[in-house]
Amino acid sequence: MENFFDLVPLIILFPLVGMVINLFTGKHLGERGVAIVAVGASGLAFLIAVLLWIAQVDTGYGAAVVNMPLLGSWIKIPSENIDFLWQFRVDTLSVTMMLVVTGVGTLIHIYAIGYMHGDERFPRFFVYLNLFLVFMLILVTGNSYLVLFVGWEGVGLCSFLLIGFWFDKPNGEGWKNSNAARKAFIANRVGDWGLLMGIFLVFWTFGSLTFYEKGEAPLVHHTEAAAEAEGEAVFEAEVPEEPHETTAMGVFNQASHWLEEGDHEVNFGVFSMSLKTTLTLITLFFLLGATGKSAQIPLFVWLPDAMAGPTPVSALIHAATMVTAGVYMMVRSNVFYHAAETTSFIVTIIGTATALVAGFIALGQWDIKKVLAYSTVSQLGFMVAAVGVGAYAAAMFHLVTHAFFKALLFLGSGSVIHGMEHGHHHLHEHGHGHHDEEPFDAQDMRNMGGLRNRMPVTFWTYLAATLAIAGIFPFAGFWSKDEILADALKLGTDEGRLDGYIAFAGLLIAAAFTAFYMWRQVRLVFFGKARHEAAEHAPESALTMIAPLAVLGFFSVVIGFINVPSNVPILSDIFGSHQFTSWLEHAVTYAHAGNLVWLLAGIALLVAGAAIYLAQLIYNDRTLDRVPPDPLEANPRTAPAFALSNARLYWDEAYYKYIVFPFRDAAWWLAGKLDWSFWHDFVHEVLIYRSFQTATRVLSQPIDRGIIDRSFNSIGGGVQMASNRLRRIQTGFVRTYALSVLFGALLVIVIILFPVIRDLLGM
Amino acid sequence: MGAPEVSTELFVLLSAILFVMGAVGVLLRRNAILIFMSVELMLNAANLALAAFARQWGNGDGQLMVFFVMTVAAAEVAIGLALIVAIFKTKKSIDIDELHLFRD
Numbered sequence: 114m115e116n117f118f119d120l121v122p123l124i125i126l127f128p129l130v131g132m133v134i135n136l137f138t139g140k141h142l143g144e145r146g147v148a149i150v151a152v153g154a155s156g157l158a159f160l161i162a163v164l165l166w167i168a169q170v171d172t173g174y175g176a177a178v179v180n181m182p183l184l185g186s187w188i189k190i191p192s193e194n195i196d197f198l199w200q201f202r203v204d205t206l207s208v209t210m211m212l213v214v215t216g217v218g219t220l221i222h223i224y225a226i227g228y229m230h231g232d233e234r235f236p237r238f239f240v241y242l243n244l245f246l247v248f249m250l251i252l253v254t255g256n257s258y259l260v261l262f263v264g265w266e267g268v269g270l271c272s273f274l275l276i277g278f279w280f281d282k283p284n285g286e287g288w289k290n291s292n293a294a295r296k297a298f299i300a301n302r303v304g305d306w307g308l309l310m311g312i313f314l315v316f317w318t319f320g321s322l323t324f325y326e327k328g329e330a331p332l333v334h335h336t337e338a339a340a341e342a343e344g345e346a347v348f349e350a351e352v353p354e355e356p357h358e359t360t361a362m363g364v365f366n367q368a369s370h371w372l373e374e375g376d377h378e379v380n381f382g383v384f385s386m387s388l389k390t391t392l393t394l395i396t397l398f399f400l401l402g403a404t405g406k407s408a409q410i411p412l413f414v415w416l417p418d419a420m421a422g423p424t425p426v427s428a429l430i431h432a433a434t435m436v437t438a439g440v441y442m443m444v445r446s447n448v449f450y451h452a453a454e455t456t457s458f459i460v461t462i463i464g465t466a467t468a469l470v471a472g473f474i475a476l477g478q479w480d481i482k483k484v485l486a487y488s489t490v491s492q493l494g495f496m497v498a499a500v501g502v503g504a505y506a507a508a509m510f511h512l513v514t515h516a517f518f519k520a521l522l523f524l525g526s527g528s529v530i531h532g533m534e535h536g537h538h539h540l541h542e543h544g545h546g547h548h549d550e551e552p553f554d555a556q557d558m559r560n561m562g563g564l565r566n567r568m569p570v571t572f573w574t575y576l577a578a579t580l581a582i583a584g585i586f587p588f589a590g591f592w593s594k595d596e597i598l599a600d601a602l603k604l605g606t607d608e609g610r611l612d613g614y615i616a617f618a619g620l621l622i623a624a625a626f627t628a629f630y631m632w633r634q635v636r637l638v639f640f641g642k643a644r645h646e647a648a649e650h651a652p653e654s655a656l657t658m659i660a661p662l663a664v665l666g667f668f669s670v671v672i673g674f675i676n677v678p679s680n681v682p683i684l685s686d687i688f689g690s691h692q693f694t695s696w697l698e699h700a701v702t703y704a705h706a707g708n709l710v711w712l713l714a715g716i717a718l719l720v721a722g723a724a725i726y727l728a729q730l731i732y733n734d735r736t737l738d739r740v741p742p743d744p745l746e747a748n749p750r751t752a753p754a755f756a757l758s759n760a761r762l763y764w765d766e767a768y769y770k771y772i773v774f775p776f777r778d779a780a781w782w783l784a785g786k787l788d789w790s791f792w793h794d795f796v797h798e799v800l801i802y803r804s805f806q807t808a809t810r811v812l813s814q815p816i817d818r819g820i821i822d823r824s825f826n827s828i829g830g831g832v833q834m835a836s837n838r839l840r841r842i843q844t845g846f847v848r849t850y851a852l853s854v855l856f857g858a859l860l861v862i863v864i865i866l867f868p869v870i871r872d873l874l875g876m
Numbered sequence: 877m878g879a880p881e882v883s884t885e886l887f888v889l890l891s892a893i894l895f896v897m898g899a900v901g902v903l904l905r906r907n908a909i910l911i912f913m914s915v916e917l918m919l920n921a922a923n924l925a926l927a928a929f930a931r932q933w934g935n936g937d938g939q940l941m942v943f944f945v946m947t948v949a950a951a952e953v954a955i956g957l958a959l960i961v962a963i964f965k966t967k968k969s970i971d972i973d974e975l976h977l978f979r980d
Contacts, residue, residue, distance in 0.1 A: 845976025847911075851902050 117168035118177035120161055121201045124211060125250050127157040132243035139236025148226040151239035155222045155246060159215035165208050174699035176204035178256055178327045188259075202256035202324055204331075204700035209509060210253035210441055213516045217433045218246055220661040224524050225425035227657035228531060238278060238423070245271035249434055253441060257322040258312045258364075261442065265308065265406065268435045273298040275430060276422040293421035300415035304405015308442075311398030315364055318379050318391050324445065325363040331448075331702050332369055365448040365702065368392065372452055389452060396449050396456035399442060400463070407439030407493045409467045414765055417486040424527030427482060432489045432523050433516040440496040440512055444701060447505045451703045461501030461601075461612040465619035468494030470762065472626030476633070477743070477758030480556050481526045484634050488582065489519055491623055495597055498616045504600030506694040506704035510676050511593035513693075517672050518581040518589055521665035525575040528658055529638060530555045532568055532651035539650040553647065558637040559741045560645035567651050570659040572639050574666035579635050581669040583628035584721045586714075587684075592673035594624060595717055599710050621720060628724035633732055641737030678709035887928030894921035908960050908970040912953070919949050 131154025139147050169175070181199035188197040201207075222242060229238050248271060252264025277294030280287045316322055325331060362370065368388070371377040377388040386394075403409065408416035419431045430436070443450060443460070450457055471490035478484045492515050499508035533555040554560065565572040581588035584595065598620055605613030643649040653659065679690030694706035736744040745755040760766075844850075863870070894917055901914025923942045930938030964970050 843978075845978065847972045847975065848903055848906075855899060855903070 117164045118203050119179055120164060121177075121179050121203050121254060122182055124158045124161040124165075124215070124254065125247055127154045127161070128243040128246040128250070130154060132240050132247065135236050135240045135243065139240065142236070144226075144230065144235050147236045147239050148222075151243055152219065152222045152226070154243055155215060155219040158246060158250065159212075159219045162208065162211040162215045165203055166212060169203070169205060169208055174205055174696065176202070176325070176330060176700065178202055178325065197257065197259055197322065199260055200256035200323070200327075201254045203254070204325075205696045205698075206441075206445065206509070206700035207253050209513065209697070211250065213513055214246065214249050214253060214434045217516050217520050217665075218242075218249075218429055220664055221425050221429040221433075221520060221524065224428075224527070224658050224661040225423075227655040228425055228527055229423065230655070234278070238275075241271055241274050241278070242425075242429070245275070245430060245435070249438070252438055256324050258315060258324075259322045261445075262308065262312060265402075265438060265442075266305065268430070268438065269298065269301045269305065269406070272301070272419065272430050272435055275426040276419045278422055278426065290421040293415075293418035297415040297419045300412045301405045304402045304412055304439075307398045307401025307405065309402075311395045311402060314391065314395045314398065317381070318388070318395070319364040319367050321361075321364055321367070323363045324365060326361045329363055329366060331365060331700060333698055333702060365446075368448050368452065369702070392449050393453040393455050396446065396453040397459070399446055399449070400456060400460055403439030403443055403497065404463065405439070406442075407436050407497065408490045409439070409463050409494060409497055410470060413467060413471065413490045414768060416490055417483055417761070420480075420482040420486045424482070424523055424530060427486070428520045428523030428527070431486070432519040436489065436493060437496070437512045437516065440493065440500065440508055443497070443500045444505045444509055447500075447701050447703045450500060450505075451503065457501050457503065458610075458612045459501075461498050461616045464494045464496070464498030464501050465616045465623070466494070467491065468498060468623035469619050469626070470764075472623040472630070474758055474761045474764075475630040476626060477745070477755045477760075478630075479558050479741075479759075480554075481529060481558050481561070481634065481638065482523070482556055484558075484630055485519070485522050485526055488522075488627065488630065491627060492519065492582070494623065495594065495620060498620060499597040499600065502597075502601045502604045502613055502616050503703060504597055504705075505701050506676075506697045506706065507593065507596040507600050509697055509701070510693055511590075511597055513675075514581070514589035514593040514669075514672050517665055518578040518669040521574055521578040521662060521669050522582065524658070524662055524665065525571050525578065526556075528568065528571040528654040528662065529561065529564060529575075529651075531654050531658070532564070532571070533561065533645075533647050536647035536649065536651035539652075540646055553645075555647070558634065561638045561643070561648050562641040562645075562737065562740070563639070563643045564648060564651060565639035567648075568639075568653045570653060570662060574659075574662040574669075575639070576635065577666045578669050579631045581673075583631050583725060584624055584717060585725075586718055587670075587673065589669050589671070589673035591714075591718070592676060592678075594620075595709065595714050596676070596678075598624075598717055599708075599713055602710070602713060621717065624717060625720045625724040628721040629728045632725045632728035636728065636732035636737060637740065640732075641734060641740075644740065676706075678706070680708045884928050884932045887931075888925055891921045891925040891928065894918075894924065906971050906973050908963070908972050911972065912956055912960070916949060916953070919945055 131150050134150050135142070135147050142150065179201040181201065184199050186196055187199050189195070222239070225238065225242065229235050232238065245268060248264045248267025250264070252261055252268060255261045255264060273294045276297050277291040280291040280294070282290060312322065371388050378385045379388055379391045404412045416431060416436065420427050422431070450460070468491045471487045471494060475484050475487035475491060478487065492511070496508045496511050496515070499505070499511060537553055537555065577588065581590040584590045598617055601613050601616035601620060603613070604610050605617060674684065674688040676693035677684045677688050677690055679685050681690075691706040694704055697704045731744050736747075739747070743755060745751040746759075757763075898914045898916075898918030898921060901917065902911050905911050905914060923945050926938040926942050926945075930936065930942075960970055963975065967974065
């Protein structure tokens with residue numbers, strides 16, 4: 114079974130091959146062929162993930178590092194002894210992510226067959242989806258920050274491509290879509306910068322980017338489950354003898370080792386910092402990366418706009434998998450975050466604030482997907498806050514459960530939208546009404562209502578997901594959300610940390626928001642009577658679409674049982690206690706399981722139930738018929754709050770006012786003043802062009818003509834003049850020549866005889 | 877050794893007089909033949925001086941040189957006279973002042 118570990122490169126290869134096949138032959142395969150290839154690739158990747166899971170269980174949760182065949186060593190600098198390897202890290206954490214990505218991914222692939230049916234770029238859509246799987250799997254399987262970064266950028270690219278997939282829609286909608294794509298890309302770029310800076314710092318500090326070297330196991334701390342089983346609180350697993358001296362260490366164990374030694378300084382050339390300070394800096398940069406990818410304050414604004422993409426994309430990339438990459442990255446770096454208390458505090462505050470803000474905004478949205486988008490941001494806030502309070506296992510747990518029920522919600526909303534569009538087409542075909550020119554928004558909940566009878570499968574699965582996300586016992590969200598709340602409160606009560614209390618209080622309110630806006634949505638979409646003729650004629654979706662809904666619905670109900678606290682009777686006997694946490698403990702150093710606090714669970718349940726009850730009261734059958742306006746809008750006391758929520762707290766407007774517009778003005782100013790006036794007019798025109806002109810004029814007139822030409826002309830003239838004079842010597846009279854010969858001869862004689870003459874004359 | 881020795885100075889004096897006569901003839905005469913003869917006179921003046929000095933020092937080198945000069949002079953006369961004849965044939969004159977074809 115250990116050989117199964119070596120299969121891990123295939124998990125990337127399958128989607129890659131699927132992508133290449135569809136890329137080059139997609140146009141000739143037809144929808145059916147394209148779908149078989151894409152779903153097959155995704156399904157085979159899921160199979161590999163399952164095999165890896167089996168291998169994990171079989172080997173006692175052994176981890177493995179597998180080199181990428183052929184491309185093993187991709188950056189090599191022998192003089193600096195640097196060798197970046199493309200290695201896969203197969204451990205419980207990455208296998209969890211692989212299972213979620215490929216499992217949910219496969220279901221969404223199947224769903225997309227129905228959803229994208231008839232689209233003119235059907236093959237391209239599946240090329241992008243498979244490419245996304247490739248990069249997402251590179252991200253989660255990588256054994257170093259560098260590989261993680263490659264995947265990180267790759268999924269960003271796929272996100273961009275898929276948000277703007279319908280860039281050519283008429284009536285300016287294409288523009289809106291491509292703008293949303295660009296917004297997502299740019300907001301992510303800011304976060305990517307943070308991640309990159311963090312990676313540089315990690316490399317500077319540790320001289321390596323590898324998570325764990327071959328044969329090296331993560332340290333495991335205070336595991337309750339392990340303590341029960343083996344009677345020891347802390348153990349170091351499978352590390353060879355003299356681990357610190359002889360074997361190379363990955364960054365996490367190196368960090369733990371240095372932290373144990375204490376007072377390790379990181380030298381930055383001109384100054385040095387303690388390791389703790391450096392780790393705080395690293396984790397803050399990583400946090401910035403996570404706020405981009407996982408849509409946290411301040412960079413979350415791109416995610417709601419990203420709903421411009423096709424709904425399967427929203428479900429797969431912008432709810433279940435890609436946006437959780439930031440959480441995964443922080444959980445992967447849990448050793449760093451555990452050491453950096455300041456960062457943990459900030460992470461908690463950001464996560465809690467995001468959960469609250471996004472939850473509040475979701476209360477007042479009309480677009481069915483916008484509600485879910487802000488809900489996703491809010492739930493990601495829960496996960497980030499969980500990382501902040503040190504509940505890494507709880508964060509991963511919520512990530513997994515959220516992947517299922519949020520994917521289900523999005524797919525359900527896609528089914529609703531699809532039904533609405535079909536209903537609208539139906540109207541046209543049968544000549545009902547004469548609103549050919551009337552704009553129709555299939556995503557606007559004001560047009561819906563009463564869909565539960567027309568779309569029963571969609572309704573029941575949607576209801577299951579709603580109860581799951583609201584945190585109603587025993588649905589999945591109850592267990593994961595409760596664990597985050599319990600861990601937050603435990604941090605407050607046990608260690609007296611303020612951020613624990615803040616997170617607990619904030620997340621509890623956010624949970625109330627969650628229950629309220631979800632129930633509002635369910636009421637608006639499925640209950641009451643149809644508020645638009647399209648809703649009256651909306652059909653249930655095709656089998657390829659509702660089958661994934663059913664599967665996801667099943668998991669939304671039961672997935673929470675993978676991590677039942679040990680003090681819950683009956684259920685913990687059936688499903689085992691803390692299964693998921695004990696599983697993660699083999700990869701996450703600071704995973705720890707919290708027991709269920711009965712009072713807390715009761716409060717959380719009460720809050721969620723109260724919120725649902727309140728929503729039921731407000732959106733009762735009577736008020737539903739009068740929508741729009743929203744009952745909250747109609748009530749003068751709640752109208753301002755609703756307006757604020759509906760306007761999304763003016764968050765985007767504030768960004769436009771304080772960042773985008775000043776930035777654009779600065780760009781205009783720079784273009785006008787710096788580029789045109791200074792650079793073009795002054796530097797190019799005056800400095801370069803004019804001075805060049807002057808220089809050539811000086812060179813041509815005084816120098817070339819004045820000095821060089823004149824000197825050569827005067828040499829020529831001089832020679833001519835001299836020869837004119839000399840030629841007069843040539844008289845042509847032989848006797849003249851003879852006389853000059855005589856004089857010459859005499860002169861020679863005088864010179865020769867000069868000493869004699871001198872002596873004779875006595876001089 | 878019957879006859880009294882004639883002193884070398886006299887030979888040299890005679891040689892100088894002959895040479896000056898030759899030189900003056902070259903410079904003043906316009907007839908090519910006469911100039912030619914004057915040149916011969918100068919050559920022979922030189923010969924005389926050479927022979928006189930050779931006798932003075934009892935060294936045969938000077939006399940040997942005289943033979944060379946006479947040989948060269950003979951060759952020179954042959955070519956020179958041929959040239960003069962050729963010039964006369966074309967110009968119908970041997971006045972050297974009229975011979976300035978190359979000047980212009």
